[in-house]
Amino acid sequence: MNFLKLSRFCFFPLTSYTRNSFRSLTTLLCVDHTDGRVNESTSHTLAASLNIGGSVVCLVAGENVKNVNLVAQSISKFAGVSEVLVATSALYKYPLVEPITDLIVSLQKKYVFSHICMSASSFGKTLIPRVAGKLDVAPITEIVGVESPETFIRTIFASNAISTVTSNDFLKLFTVRSTAFTTAIQLNNSAPIQLIESVNHFQVSEWMSHTLSLSERPELSSAKIVISGGRGLKSGENFAMLYSLAA
């Protein structure tokens, strides 16, 4: 039986809880994936989502059926994932936020999630607040901590201050700073994978090209070790020491 349907029948004892407590907590996590692989940022975002305490439903949208299914299979193994929704369409071939916004808005109408999130990747940072605009909800961006289903921690003033905020909106929309959370664990889970319909979308944007910045070094947010230099190095030539250390 679909877990989401089951959760609506859960009995909550009558107390003076706030309205939020009567609803079951379900987070929709939009998966960052590349070429059939789940991006590392998604794993950390899943860990953050599990801190909310409810069930987590993962959304995988893409065009290549084989790759999308590989991603779905992979994410379904993570502990805490209750269901995987898969949408395959030419609309989702490229990382354009406009078609996916419409998809998520439609899913929200159907499933009424309590939380929707994505990693604070370039895509997630662009998508989540746009969805918030459509749903008239205040997004909470780049969280570094979860205190409760309503309360989140984020940095301000270039991390010179830390702010804790509470949202009383019916839906919480947030992005996750991956480096602030551990990775979720892949266990012997096998969450059900459900194929869903793509949503009609009138194209207003077009993906043209992508130039990868080629480096033998890992990308910053997924690097295991980060070294940096500053004024202590005293001159441009001394930065060579950093490069030889990194090698």
Add this chain to the structure above:
Amino acid sequence: TKLQTITVMSRRILVGCKRVIDYAVKIRVKPDKTGVVTDGVKHSMNPFDEIALEEAIRLKEKKIASEILVVSCGPTQCQETLRTALAMGADRGIHVEVPYPEYEGLQPLAVARILQRLSEREKVDIVILGKQAIDDDANQTGQILSGMLDWPIGTFASKVEVVEDKVNVTREVDDGIENIRINIPCVITADLRLNEPRYATLPNIMKAKKKKLDVCKPGDLGVDITPRLKVVSVVEPPVRQAGKKVEDVASLFAALKKEGHF
């Protein structure tokens, strides 16, 4: 004789200019943990908004845009920010008045709603905003606005090129550079490398005094600015541990290994 047709696109651009604590100021967290000290602290236009405005002015110089409208939401001092924008080259300013203490609760969702109403009322074609404000570091307003207007968006723009009724936006993304093409009307958010903003010259500062600056309230636009997010606390980050100096790379590895880092 050959008839030369000069097509002047009469695009109207709206640019948001937020007044923020100056980037060079070392901020202090209030002891009561309610926020950051702003009284008597130097403020200036959000650097990303200056870049957004500079791009709009360049589009006007290229005759792609015919009018630049600058908007700032906040207390009376925002008019100084707007005057700077007008001195740089904007045509008209709108100050959406939000006095203290309400201003402390003004959040991106409400600002986006204000900009939506203004964009519709003023028949704006392109909205250019800074990618984020250097105080809240939210990185939301442009995206929220594009959702409210149902317009496409190009965030983290490092290059903007208007071609007929579309905009080619080059974006800085996690693993490199991405090129997208979005329909006008659209929203663009400016990243650091988009351009280097000009300084307002003294003659332009004087000329700007004659430019139009209208004042209105959020209520006039039918916008409720009640904050959705409640700030529970604002604290300083944990104190950084002092670093240790080692003699050479071998000692560094030994120290890292000893502390169990690998």
